[in-house]
Amino acid sequence: MSDSIQKYQNLLSVFCDQAEKYADEPYLWSKNKKHYQFLSWNDTYLRVKKLANYLKKIGIESDSKVMLISENRPEWQISDLAIMAADGISVPAYTTITSQDYEYLINHSETKVIIVSSKLLYSKVELALNKLKIERDVIIIDDFGPKKNNLITIHKWDDIQREPAEDDIDQISYQAKRKNRKDVACIIYTSGTSGFPKGVMLSHGSILHNCEGAFEILGPELNDIENVLFLSWLPLSHSYEHTLQFYNLYSGNQIYYAESLDKLLQNLSEVRPHLMSAVPRFYESLLQKISLQISKESKLKQKLFNDTIALGRKLYEYEKLSLGSKMYNKILSLLVRKKIGSRFGGRLVGLISGGAALNYDVGISLYSLGIPIYQGYGQTESGPVISVNYPKNNKIDTVGRLLPNTDVKISDESEILVKGENVMNGYFKDPDATKNAFSGEWLKTGDVGVFDKDDYLVITDRMKDIIVNSGGDNISPTKIETMLVMEPGINQAMVYGDGEKYLVAIIVIDTSFVNEMQPSKKIIDEALKRVNHQLSAIEKVKNYIIVDEEFTVENEMMTPSMKIKRYKVLEKYEDALRALYTI
Missing domain, CATH: 3.40.50.980 (Rossmann fold)
Structure with missing residues (x-):
């Protein structure tokens, strides 16, 4: 900065x-x-x-x-x-x-x-x-x-x-x-590949860097509003919402606390906020609810809804609209977008999406319906914000432009590396993990990405094993897998659920334990029940598939050091795992 x-x-x-x-x-x-x-x-x-x-x-x-x-x-x-x-x-x-x-x-x-x-x-x-x-x-x-x-x-x-x-x-x-700005303000624990959370030490300067950058970006959109209202509902223990509290303090905004997720839509209409943050799961659920309600309406209302999304998408993707389409689009803004906007209080300047990747179709559909949604990117170790989209500079298929005074470069392995005051002081009591998190001065994000022609950052893949569900929660699969393989009847396990609402798993049966008197499904169901009892809600495994073939070095599903090659396993079983979410 x-x-x-x-x-x-x-x-x-x-x-x-x-x-x-x-x-x-x-x-x-x-x-x-x-x-x-x-x-x-x-x-x-x-x-x-x-x-x-x-x-x-x-x-x-x-x-x-x-x-x-x-x-x-x-x-x-x-x-x-x-x-x-x-x-x-x-x-x-x-x-x-x-x-x-x-x-x-x-x-x-x-x-x-x-x-x-x-x-x-x-x-x-x-x-x-x-x-x-x-x-x-x-x-x-x-x-x-x-x-x-x-x-x-x-x-x-x-x-x-x-x-x-x-x-x-x-x-x-x-x-x-x-x-001073280098002093540690908080320690926020985030899951590590070992299964044990690591304590991320964020300085006053790290959080201030995010506040100052957000204030510079959003200021022009909010300067004319006398009292900016922010509705807070994401857990304040998450670095994303935690830093946003200080952004609102820095900006002199008023903070309203939502009662619960169940009452969020009610609180939205009561508060009529200008700003709110959410994770992709919320937007997915929101679009589903709106679509479900529309499906119960008349054929005419369904057509108006679908046309609003289609024309909004066409306009966003820079296709020209005919004169007739432009007029029709203005009518749709009055009949559809204004009505949907009123459910959010009617004065939203921005719904900020972070914590996990936003599905493009979800994002473009909501944006076409008049909901101002802006996707950002970061991680706890970076304060957390690295880049963000914002009004008049929004590309839904990207995670936006870099926050002011944040440096990013793409390594030879295509990994996103970040440097700036926003970067953590290190992991609490873990010098080895701290050392491994950096390449010189650069924080290794574990994410693969590129810059597009307009210098917007695009995330293309993840290098880490950490699962980030659609709610933006970081989950260590290693911890859960270790618990599963300790159960009788389970030889190997791999947990799946990046970007999904809940976790599922691949289970390799211990054939020496299974017999005709104890069917494999009964064994796994009982084992899963015991393991889930020890896990938090976001860590619970909701469904699974059983496979016969072990993960080995020979079939390239294991490394020589006996770690699962997740991408290799997914090459074979991802379709079957994804099918579990449609059951």
């Missing part, structure tokens, strides 16, 4: 400036008794200040780790800022993972304090701490009374916020003057 827009040295300095500028104006909105209510910038500042002071009192020191486990809500942003203001490092964790996952994250990250929202999530944290046999302070957000546990010291959110403010102690402004 050029020095001219590197205005801030850390995220807290942004918060200080914005809180002073916007004062009593709304900042964070959440549902309370069926209505959205807001916390002002001043309200938020006071809550951050109280929590930061309390964290210092219970022992948070320089670079102490504080784990944050919560649904999207104002307390999430307040906690994240307070952890930084207490000179700690936040460790966001998904709400959907298992107690075993929390056990690993707490232990590996050396978490000292845990902030957890609900009774259900607390029960998983308690199980993890019991297994680790370690004492920890736990701050609970919701008002419930956990049973006494000698390992856990409970602190209640409401009690902390009821304490009188200490006017002479302001950790926020103190750390805002002290921290």
Whole structure:
């Protein structure tokens, strides 16, 4: 980023400036008794200040780790800022993972304090701490009374916020003057090929780099809007939504928190946001729902809908429209696009897609229906954004142009390499993995790509084994495969599901275990049930195919080091695996 827009040295300095500028104006909105209510910038500042002071009192020191486990809500942003203001490092964790996952994250990250929202999530944290046999302070957000546990010291959110403010102690402004752009702001865990998550250390500068770049790109589209509203629903533990929270802080936008995925469309019509982020799964589901509703309408309405997509696509792909088609297209904008747009509140400037590849047909169909969808690209290790499409510069079959002051080159192996302030400081406590993630100064993304003639980046393949499902979740197949082959009756396994809604698998039966008294399907069903019981929702294997041929070096399905050559296996079995998604 050029020095001219590197205005801030850390995220807290942004918060200080914005809180002073916007004062009593709304900042964070959440549902309370069926209505959205807001916390002002001043309200938020006071809550951050109280929590930061309390964290210092219970022992948070320089670079102490504080784990944050919560649904999207104002307390999430307040906690994240307070952890930084207490000179700690936040460790966001998904709400959907298992107690075993929390056990690993707490232990590996050396978490000292845990902030957890609900009774259900607390029960998983308690199980993890019991297994680790370690004492920890736990701050609970919701008002419930956990049973006494000698390992856990409970602190209640409401009690902390009821304490009188200490006017002479302001950790926020103190750390805002002290921290620099290279200091670690958070550690976000992402799956690794070994099956164990790796802790990505993102600096203040990494996140600010993304904020500054997004502000420069989106500014011209939003400058004339007095109050920009952002609807947040993707998990804040994901680097994508996490960084977007700070983009909205940086831009002075108001953040509304959706109640749940089930109520997202309702919240969209209530909030009428200008911006929202989503993953491809959401867009796939959205198009399916719209198409299903239209299929129940009259033949005329179905024709208008289909014509809207056809003409929108033709116009987007730079084919000329006849005078008659142009007039018809304008009529379709009034009859179809305006009606669909009203479901989203009628004032969307951008729906930003990230976390996984957006199917072109889905993207072009929604865009043709008047939904302003823009695909971006990145990964946790890059802050996360590397490139993005945006209004007036949108090519749906690409992941856009590079974010300002981001360098990308294509290696001799066609791998995308990235360099810039957005790139991580490294993996926490894993120097070997950090070293392997770089080629000199360049971060190896594990993705294969090219630049088109207009310098838009196009992703063509993945070099990594990591599965990214259609929801944008990173899943380690190695972890699941290792669990499967430990089950009686399973000799080998390969998990599949990149870009899909759920996982499926190829199973090679252990013939020495199967007999006529125990049919192979019954054995596998029981084994899969046991394994799935130990996995989080996104890791569960929903279906499988059984094959007779083993993966070997001789048939080129295994490397000499006995690793599965996934692309070779898929050459033979991908059609059968894809068929599982149509059952």
